[in-house]
Amino acid sequence: MSKGILSGMRVIEASAFVAAPLGGMTLAQMGADVIRIDPLGGGLDHRRWPVTADNTSLFWCGLNKSKRSVALDLASAEGRELAMALITAPGEDAGLFLTNFPPRGWLDHDKLRARREDLIQLTVQGDRHGGSAVDYTINSRVGIPYITGDERGAATNEAVNHVLPAWDLITGQMVAVGLLAAERHRLKTGQGQHVKLALEDVALAAVSHLGLIAEAQLGQQRERHGNELFGAFGRDFKTADGERVIVVGLTLKQWQALCDAMGLNEAVSALGERLGLDLNLEGDRFRARKELGAMVEGWMARHTYVEVAASLTKQGACWGRYQTLAELVTQDEACSVANPMFGLIDQPGAGKYLAAGLPLNFSGLERVPVGVAPTLGQHTAEVLSEILGITQAQYGGMVDRGLAAR
Amino acid sequence: MSKGILSGMRVIEASAFVAAPLGGMTLAQMGADVIRIDPLGGGLDHRRWPVTADNTSLFWCGLNKSKRSVALDLASAEGRELAMALITAPGEDAGLFLTNFPPRGWLDHDKLRARREDLIQLTVQGDRHGGSAVDYTINSRVGIPYITGDERGAATNEAVNHVLPAWDLITGQMVAVGLLAAERHRLKTGQGQHVKLALEDVALAAVSHLGLIAEAQLGQQRERHGNELFGAFGRDFKTADGERVIVVGLTLKQWQALCDAMGLNEAVSALGERLGLDLNLEGDRFRARKELGAMVEGWMARHTYVEVAASLTKQGACWGRYQTLAELVTQDEACSVANPMFGLIDQPGAGKYLAAGLPLNFSGLERVPVGVAPTLGQHTAEVLSEILGITQAQYGGMVDRGLAAR
Numbered sequence: 001m002s003k004g005i006l007s008g009m010r011v012i013e014a015s016a017f018v019a020a021p022l023g024g025m026t027l028a029q030m031g032a033d034v035i036r037i038d039p040l041g042g043g044l045d046h047r048r049w050p051v052t053a054d055n056t057s058l059f060w061c062g063l064n065k066s067k068r069s070v071a072l073d074l075a076s077a078e079g080r081e082l083a084m085a086l087i088t089a090p091g092e093d094a095g096l097f098l099t100n101f102p103p104r105g106w107l108d109h110d111k112l113r114a115r116r117e118d119l120i121q122l123t124v125q126g127d128r129h130g131g132s133a134v135d136y137t138i139n140s141r142v143g144i145p146y147i148t149g150d151e152r153g154a155a156t157n158e159a160v161n162h163v164l165p166a167w168d169l170i171t172g173q174m175v176a177v178g179l180l181a182a183e184r185h186r187l188k189t190g191q192g193q194h195v196k197l198a199l200e201d202v203a204l205a206a207v208s209h210l211g212l213i214a215e216a217q218l219g220q221q222r223e224r225h226g227n228e229l230f231g232a233f234g235r236d237f238k239t240a241d242g243e244r245v246i247v248v249g250l251t252l253k254q255w256q257a258l259c260d261a262m263g264l265n266e267a268v269s270a271l272g273e274r275l276g277l278d279l280n281l282e283g284d285r286f287r288a289r290k291e292l293g294a295m296v297e298g299w300m301a302r303h304t305y306v307e308v309a310a311s312l313t314k315q316g317a318c319w320g321r322y323q324t325l326a327e328l329v330t331q332d333e334a335c336s337v338a339n340p341m342f343g344l345i346d347q348p349g350a351g352k353y354l355a356a357g358l359p360l361n362f363s364g365l366e367r368v369p370v371g372v373a374p375t376l377g378q379h380t381a382e383v384l385s386e387i388l389g390i391t392q393a394q395y396g397g398m399v400d401r402g403l404a405a406r
Numbered sequence: 407m408s409k410g411i412l413s414g415m416r417v418i419e420a421s422a423f424v425a426a427p428l429g430g431m432t433l434a435q436m437g438a439d440v441i442r443i444d445p446l447g448g449g450l451d452h453r454r455w456p457v458t459a460d461n462t463s464l465f466w467c468g469l470n471k472s473k474r475s476v477a478l479d480l481a482s483a484e485g486r487e488l489a490m491a492l493i494t495a496p497g498e499d500a501g502l503f504l505t506n507f508p509p510r511g512w513l514d515h516d517k518l519r520a521r522r523e524d525l526i527q528l529t530v531q532g533d534r535h536g537g538s539a540v541d542y543t544i545n546s547r548v549g550i551p552y553i554t555g556d557e558r559g560a561a562t563n564e565a566v567n568h569v570l571p572a573w574d575l576i577t578g579q580m581v582a583v584g585l586l587a588a589e590r591h592r593l594k595t596g597q598g599q600h601v602k603l604a605l606e607d608v609a610l611a612a613v614s615h616l617g618l619i620a621e622a623q624l625g626q627q628r629e630r631h632g633n634e635l636f637g638a639f640g641r642d643f644k645t646a647d648g649e650r651v652i653v654v655g656l657t658l659k660q661w662q663a664l665c666d667a668m669g670l671n672e673a674v675s676a677l678g679e680r681l682g683l684d685l686n687l688e689g690d691r692f693r694a695r696k697e698l699g700a701m702v703e704g705w706m707a708r709h710t711y712v713e714v715a716a717s718l719t720k721q722g723a724c725w726g727r728y729q730t731l732a733e734l735v736t737q738d739e740a741c742s743v744a745n746p747m748f749g750l751i752d753q754p755g756a757g758k759y760l761a762a763g764l765p766l767n768f769s770g771l772e773r774v775p776v777g778v779a780p781t782l783g784q785h786t787a788e789v790l791s792e793i794l795g796i797t798q799a800q801y802g803g804m805v806d807r808g809l810a811a812r
Contacts, residue, residue, distance in 0.1 A: 005591045017656075022615060026580075030587055044657050049637025049689055050621040050628070058617030058624070059637075065615075109769075126724075128745065128767075132660065136635055137726030140642070140652045141738060146730050148569045149555050159642055159650055159728045161633040163554045166572035169612055171765075173579030174432075178766040180586035181436055185411045185770075187593070193770030200740055201747050201765035206575055207731070208748075208762035209428060209471075211464030213741065215456040216731040217759045218464070222456070227567040231455025231465075234542055236551075236565055244565055246546045250423075251450050254538065283455055318532075320543030322565045324552050325613070325622040332547060334606055335619065339534065341607050342614075353623045356614035359577075359607035360584040361534075363515075364591070364599030 004031015004368040010094040011179065012037065012087045013067070014107065016044040018135070018168035019199065020100035020124045021063040023175025028066040029358040031368055035383055036067045037083050039074045040405060042376050056349035061373040065345075065355060070384070071377030073403045080106040082384065082403075088116035089387045095192065096179055100124035109194040118192035120182045122175060128198040135165040138203045143212065143222075151226040171202045233258075233285035233292055236322065243305035244322040247296065247312065252280055254318045261315040262299040268292070329354065343370030377405045410437015410774040416500040417585065418443065418493045419473070420513065422450040424541070424574035425605065426506035426530045427469040429581025434472040435764040437774055441789055442473045443489050445480045446811060448782050462755035467779040471751075471761060476790070477783030479809045486512040488790065488809075494522035495793045501598065502585055506530035515600040524598035526588045528581060534604040541571040544609045549618065549628075557632045577608045639664075639691035639698055642728065649711035650728040653702065653718065658686055663723040668705040674698070735760065749776030783811045 009032040013024040021036070028034035038046070048059040070086070072079040084106055087097045095116050103109050103123045113119050126133030139145060139162060149160035178195045186192055207213055215222060227246075228235045233255065234248035249255030259265045268279055271291055277284035285292060300308060305321075312319045328335050336354065337344055345355045357370040381404070384390035390398075398404045415438040419430040427442070434440035444452070454465040476492070478485040490512055493503045501522050509515050509529045519525050532539030545551060545568060555566035584601045592598055613619055621628060633652075634641045639661065640654035655661030665671045674685055677697055683690035691698060706714060711727075718725045734741050742760065743750055751761045763776040787810070790796035796804075804810045 005587045018616070025615070026583060047687075047689065049692065050617045050626065051689065052624060058620040062615045062617040062620065127740065128747075132722060132724040133726070134654055134656060134724055136640055137652055137654055137724055140650075140726040140728045141734060141740075143729055143731035143734050144570050145642075145728060149566055150564075157650075158556075159633065160555055160566065161635075161642065161652070162568060162570070162572075163631075163636070164550050164568070164572055164612070165616070166568075166570055166575065169572065170575050170579055173576055173583055174766060176583045177432060177579055177586065178768075180583065180590065181411045181766070182768060184586065184590060184593075185768075187590075191770050193768055195769070196767045197765055201745070201762075204741055204745070205747065205762035205765045206570070207734075208760070209431070209468045210424070210571070211456045211468040212731055213735055214464040214468065214753075214756065214759040214761070216735045218458060218757060220456065222731055225569075227565065229542055229567075230569070231457075236546070236567065244546075244563075246543055246567070248540055248543055250540060281453075283453065283457065286455065316538060318538040318540055318543055320539070320546040322546045322551060323549055325549035325618055325628055328547060328549050328613075329619055329622045334533065334547075335610055339607070339610070341534075341611065347620075350620065351624060353620040354614070355620070356607075356611035359603055359611045360580060360587070361602045362584075362588060362591075362599055363601065364588075364597050 004029070005362050005365055007031040008093045009033065009096065010035070010091060011096040011098055014083070014099045014101055016100065017048070018063060018165055019171035020098055020175060021045070022169065022172025023179070024067060024098050025063055025065055026173065026176040026358070027179065029368060030360070034067045035070055035086065035379070036064060037070045037072065037086065038376060040071050040377070046376065052350050054349070058350060061347050061350055062355070064373040066368070066371035067374060068379035068383055069374035069377055070380045071405055072380065076403060078401070079403050082388070084112060084115065085388055086383070088112055088119055090116070095119050096183060097121045098175060098179065102130055103194070113192065118186055118190060120179065120186060120192045120195065122178050122182070122195040122197065124171060124175060125196060125198040127200040128196070133200055135168045135199065136161060138167055138200050142203045142207050147222055147224045149224065149226065151224050154224045167199055167203045170206065171197060171199050174202060228289055231286050232282040233289055235289070235293060237296055237300040239300050239303060239305040239308050241304045245300070245305070245308060245319055246322065247317065247319045249285060250282060250318070255280070255285065257315040257317040261311040261317050262296060264295055264299065267295055340367060345370055345372050347372050348375050380404050410435070411768050411771055412436040412438040414499045415439065415502070415589070416441070416497060417502040417504055420489070420505045420507055422506065423454070424469060424571055425577035426504055426581060427451070428575065428578025429585070430473060430504050431469055431471055432579065432582040432764070433585065435774060436766070440473040441476055441492065441785070442470060443476045443478065443492065444782060446477050446783070452782065458756050460755070464756060467753050467756055468761070470779040472774070472777035473780060474785035474789055475780035475783055476786045477811055478786065482809060484807070485809050488794070490518060490521065491794055492789070494518055494525060496522070501525050502589060503527045504581060504585065508536055509600070519598065524592055524596055526585065526592060526598050526601065528584050528588070528601040528603065530577060530581060531602060531604040533606040534602070539606055541574045541605065542567060544573055544606050548609045548613050553628055553630045555630065555632065557630050560630045573605055573609045576612065577603060577605050580608060634695055637692050638688040639695055641695070641699060643702055643706040645706050645709060645711045645714050647710045651706070651711070651714060651725055652728065653723060653725045655691060656688060656724070660724045661686070661691065663721040667717040667721040667723050668702060670701055670705065673701055746773060751776055751778050753778050754781050786810050
């Protein structure tokens, strides 16, 4: 039995893009029954790139694994009525609704609560007023693009956008946090509620938590440091044979492992004396980063990747190889079925590929096998029957009226 | 009353750096009693940059807000015994332990479980075997640095490191997810467990969920697209007066708002016809991104920032201004006490500054006010008394033996 730690919990999801679907999928990968409701032709993200040659979205499939899919004509009153009935259906472990659509019309919390008083609704918003914002427009505001990328970019005031939608990914996990916390509270008090979570607030909170807001307010200005890790020693280097690695000396132990691996102990001591710095302190290593970088550069240039990897690994240093995505999927053991988080799935419409399950590993339960994403509307009849008691005949009528497919 | 949604829950934390402390702080900001245990002189992250002029870490303060701090001589058997007693103390809402230290020695799960059978321990790891890895070394492996930054970087195979420790931040939220899910399970079954969460797996799962692994395996190669958003239309532009903004047309609605705001409808229609593309489809907008970009560039170059902002806002377009951190903290209303997520705190050792509470807003409860970070060991006597019944006289003896401070 590997039903997952949230087995029994039921979540209804009306969502698109990254944050909300990822939040739902996180719960689904823990065994919750997550039912995503979409309009008949698919939601806003149904064809989001990357897509296969026949236009199946690998993005959509990636973010909706292990869910059930219900597709209804949500432009019709009858379709919306069915969706509301699913959202507010009874059951101690049900009554959880996740959305990133504006909480008005049929998604109005008060209207939904009138049908189920202890409903927990979580609404993901762009900004806290419900305004339009996505990961990339929020990222521009919080200062990160101006401190990312090559130091030479500072002169021309270059902004470097991130490729990873980091704010979406963090928000997705906070969605799961919010629903679990609210459900815990409901178990103890019987109280439901409307949880709101703005992408903008997630980003602002993160820059605050990392000390960047305090730093800016207290009068210091964070500069752009290219690939150098701020406040300690770490950056990328090229090996003699042109591979690229990153080494990090954040803790003293990591730093000593690096020095040992590269035989730099004496040179580093001498450098510390010359500069009047204590290179056992991370801050002083940052101050001496150019000089230290030059030493490491020299060592790297004299050794091949294989030699570098062997030395660093032997000393337990903290380092990584820069890999392209192609190298990651073909050469890195962690990105293969040797890692129990992964499964080889056969995704309808896309084919066989490696897909990740849940990074959390609960010792008391078996891992939930990695599931595929549903096809659009795959579970409509099944879900309507199970939760609302819609008979086959009734469903046939719905299909005839264009309310549901098939 | 604003005690928070997790009021009553108690979590013991032995941690350093970002992910584990952020996970604990997320629970603390929801009202859980999170008690961080550190060695007497402070943990590995106690002086992590950014720091103030007198070496108070704004980083540490940012990631440990609203917790209680216990400092003990953890090098001594007696200190470790006290820590173990705190971790395994009774209480239905207690018995939750969060760490990113190796689960051996006094942190060995079996040893701890021998004292409290239903203990929930969550261990954050670098890689899944417990090897050394940090956000930056994992980031190098998952392919992101090779698809970040200016397209010209592709020729010289430049890698662009992220500045935001995105993997740490995601992992921090997953810590909270894991603990809440495990505690829910314990409430229902009585079962405790050891939850493991590897930073490496978090990153691998994210690139899988976003479709990047599938894309790489199915034979496509994601290219570097500079500041252009993949698969739709979005990038940065300069206004006539040199400000920088990002505009995004991910959904059709967003795209139409952009075209309306810039008066580009006719030109876009003509372009679509000329290229044989349907620019109402996001993928086709990506295919035509250079031509569309040139049009938008022209419009932006003819308008000042104030004009651009007014037009885009009027049409409800999705856009953002690039701001430095200094601009963010001085000019953006969302980053001020006008945003109820923020509070102005007076952080001992650092001063007054704006700090963020929880992005999640639970309608059924008042917001928990933003708390300061404790000073190191501030709550040692109080916590030992409350949880272990250590008397003042006994505590005095501990101070005399160098086990605790003050």
